[in-house]
Amino acid sequence: MICDTKTMSLAAKRYIARFAPAMTAYVGVLFASIWWIRHHDPHGVLLWLLAIAPALPVIAVIAIMGLYLIEEQDEFVRSTLVQAMLWGLGVTLAGCTAWGFLENVELVPHLPLYLVFPVFCGAMGVAQPFVRRRYQ
Amino acid sequence: MKNRLKVLRAERDWSQADLADRLDVSRQTVNALETGKYDPSLPLAFRIARLFELSIETIFQDEA
Numbered sequence: 427m428i429c430d431t432k433t434m435s436l437a438a439k440r441y442i443a444r445f446a447p448a449m450t451a452y453v454g455v456l457f458a459s460i461w462w463i464r465h466h467d468p469h470g471v472l473l474w475l476l477a478i479a480p481a482l483p484v485i486a487v488i489a490i491m492g493l494y495l496i497e498e499q500d501e502f503v504r505s506t507l508v509q510a511m512l513w514g515l516g517v518t519l520a521g522c523t524a525w526g527f528l529e530n531v532e533l534v535p536h537l538p539l540y541l542v543f544p545v546f547c548g549a550m551g552v553a554q555p556f557v558r559r560r561y562q
Numbered sequence: 563m564k565n566r567l568k569v570l571r572a573e574r575d576w577s578q579a580d581l582a583d584r585l586d587v588s589r590q591t592v593n594a595l596e597t598g599k600y601d602p603s604l605p606l607a608f609r610i611a612r613l614f615e616l617s618i619e620t621i622f623q624d625e626a
């Protein structure tokens with residue numbers, strides 16, 4: 427999502443400064459949540475809270491990406507990022523729709539929904555250099 | 563959209579990085595502008611025009 431660190435914009439630096447702790451929190455919360463559910467067999471509200479906990483840092487990452495888009499002052503960088511995001515969105519929607527129908531007839535294994543965001547990020551990441559190349 | 567950015571920059575002996583610094587954008591933005599494949603927004607076009615002390619129409623040529 428971000429180019430070389432030397433020429434990084436203030437918004438990009440801010441993005442990294444927010445993204446790193448959010449991902450660290452994600453790993454920590456994910457492991458803590460899995461461990462607690464496995465070892466303490468919680469029920470009711472506690473189970474709801476522990477199960478949803480790993481989603482919160484991921485939602486934070488989505489918000490952090492949105493903030494970066496708002497704060498980035500370089501309009502060309504913003505424009506290419508939005509295009510890459512649209513590619514990511516399109517690939518994710520198309521891929522998940524196709525996968526769902528294949529899943530229906532048990533041709534492919536079940537895909538947990540929490541993988542949708544990593545799939546989006548991956549597709550967006552792959553799209554970025556291609557989008558940039560169109561302007562060279 | 564065609565433009566004279568590359569020529570204007572060369573006349574002043576500026577590198578793409580120099581122009582990027584002066585416009586407060588990234589070097590890749592200057593490159594995309596110079597190839598004519600990326601059209602700047604009006605605010606950026608005005609910033610470019612002010613920097614070169616020229617009118618927008620002198621720098622950018624509408625092909626329509």
